[in-house]
Amino acid sequence: MSVVTAAAIGLAGVFLSATGAAAAPPIGQVPQVSLAYTDERTPTTSYPQPTGELPLGSWLDEAGTAHKSRAYASFDLAGYADKDAKKRVVSAWLIFGETSATSYVPRSIEVWQTATPANPVTWRRAPAERKLLGTVTTSAGGPAAYMRLDLTAAAAAAATTDGHTLSLELRLPEADESNTALGRHLNTRMFFYATANTKPGAPTELYTQDRACATTTPHPFIPTLTPSLTAMLHDPDPSDEYLTGHFAIWPTGNPEQRTEFTGTNMLREYGRSASVPAGLLADGGTYSWQVQGGDGTDRSAWSKPCTFRVDTSLPTAAPVLTSTNYPAGQTVPGGVPGEFTLKANSVADVAGYQYSWSQDFPVNGWWDGPNGVPVYTDPFSLPGTVRASRLGGPATLSLTPPRSGPNVLHVRSVDRAFNPSPATSYWFYVPDTAPVVTGLPDPVLLGTPFTLHLAPNASLATADSYTVQLNYETSFTVPAGSDGTASVPFTLDREGGNVITVRSHSPNGWVSSEARVFAHVDTSPTVTSELYPEYTGEEAATGGVGVAGVFTFAPKVQNTASYTYSFDWGTTTTVPAEADGTAQVSWTPDTNGVHTLTVYAKDRSGKTYQTRYYELNVS
Secondary structure, X not given: OEEOOHHHHHHXXXXXXXXXXXXXXXXXXXXXEEEEEEEOOOOOOOEEOOOOEEEEEEEEOOOOOEEEEEEEEEEEOOOOOOOOOOEEEEEEEEEEOEEEEOOOOOEXXXXXXXXXXXXXXXXXXXXXXXXXXXXXXXXXXXXXXXEEEEOHHHHHHHHOOOOOEEEEEEEOOOOOOOOHHHOEEEEOOOEEEEEEEEOOEEEEEEEEOOEEOOOOOOOOEEOOOOOEEEEEEEOOOOOOOEEEEEEEEEEOOOHHHOEEEEEEEEEOOOEEEEEOOOOOOOOOOEEEEEEEEEOOOOEOOOOOOEEEEEOOOOOOOOOEEEEOOXXXXXXXXXXXXXXXXXXXXXXXXXXXXXXXXXXXXXXOOEEEOHHHOEEEOOHHHOOOEEEOOOOOOOEEEEEOOOOOEEEEEEEEEEEOOOOEOOOEEEEEEEOOOOOEEEOOOOOEOOOOOEEEEEEOOOOOOOOOEEEEEEOOOOOEEEEOOOOOOEEEEEOOOXXXXXXXXXXXXXXXXXXXXXXXXEEEEOOOOEEEOOOOOOOOOOOOOEOOOOOOEEEEEEOOOOOEEEEEEEEOOOOOXXXXXXXXXXXXXXXXXXXXXXXXXXXXXXXXXXXXXXXXEEEEEEO
16 A cells, blocks of 8 residues: 655545545555556557556547547555455545546546456457446536546455456546547546555453453442443554544343443553443442444444442441450550451441551552553452451451550441441550660760660560661561570761661560660760860859860761861861861960850861850850
8 A cells, every 4th residue: 555645645635625534544545557548540559558648538639530549547455455354445536637628518537447457458458347436527617637536335345356456447428439529638647545444453451440351250349330441442553543432331131221432532552441421320230331442434343241230338337346355445465466356237248347557548449550451459458458257247357556555446347349337446555565775875976886785575575576777768677586685786877866766576476666766976076175164054164364275176977187166156267187086276265254166077078077066154
């Protein structure tokens, strides 16, 4: 199939205006296999592939001799259809132009389908006429630059033959053919345009809301009257990027109540959905649906039917929650998980339960996976859910409370459509079981290793491991020794506050409450002075006006290179550090009372550390 070229844009525009198909399949220029004309005066001569004009009807040559001619053309429609009817010709038009006529009166040209020429076409051995396909008539005046004839039916039939060839004859009507006053000449540039379309493939990847298509029981329960129906549509034509989903839905067992609706702009080879219009479904009903893919020209076969049940009724009663070792409203010993029993409270279609320590219940979520296909997760595989032992039956939980002190367990039941019930809240009090953490140095120095020692709370028999987390980093697990203790090495590389959180784990599954250790990494220099010690508000004044004091700066970080200091927010001075990282400066006060020294260190890489604020009281 050749594409319309720039040289033929004018004729293609005529074709487009003729079809009026803005979203039609792309136009192809059908290859011309042969073009010839014949002359009755030279009945055994063929005039193939003429480059000038095509004479038609009776005409006189320069010597005044009469001739009678017909034109023949064949076009190859291979690629426009296939024998299994998946691809077919949608439209086809023959377009040609008249260059001159003996007289510009109303006139006609007949277009016939002929047998495929077996030999060079001559007047005597012209292919047999099979069917008059149509007549093109022009009005008085001319020449008629563009003439066109719809040959869709003939092209569609020819495209499915073994040869894929449509052979045409152009001639004047029999009553006009011998009249030299009606002879004319055609442009040898004869065009045949066609559009073809491949039928979309049957839709796949069918989902009702987020549930895969069910053709047999058990059918999924859907908690909405306007569920989304998802399908992946297929079409081999590259131009058909967006398709239309033609959906049909009906009460199962009553196909005569079928209702159809569409989902537009559905991307080919991508899962897209359309919602069932409001008013079609009723709570408690069972429905089936299927879908066709449409490309604006053809539709696919119907998909297999999918069936679902509608349940929009929420469980009316909150579940009942009890525990033998964690009685409601009481202080429990802790150290062992709580054993809880959940009951449906006479709600017959409860399928399971959700539970949470914060009323933040898990969401029955789904999302689009690769190529837009829904990814469904069984709600009862999510954390915070438990399946009932049977429909309407109980369930049991073994849970460790998340914290010491008051705890509230929130529970609600869910039915088969995952509609939730009202929630039940269950309160109890748990003593502190946080592990004992020791070994934090004072001060904690930047980049200096230290070891924390972990031991189980006295209320617990033992621990087999500890979960440790520094700030917001990923937690890690440390195994405990036979005595239940463990040691954890740390090196802190962040100035300021750090939080180390520790929980112990007992062999019976108990997870303790949190122990939090706050480690402040101070990088400000140490300041000492024999004459002017640090003033905190109660010390007696020392020294005096005009009495110089010596101040020693000592580092809390490695590789200290210098110190920058000032007294009473005055001019700053930088002094280098000695080999041991210290430095000494002398200062003489000129007034009595409280004075402020500020100083910070800088290392050899140029990094600046925290500022030390040191007050002194001059007598």
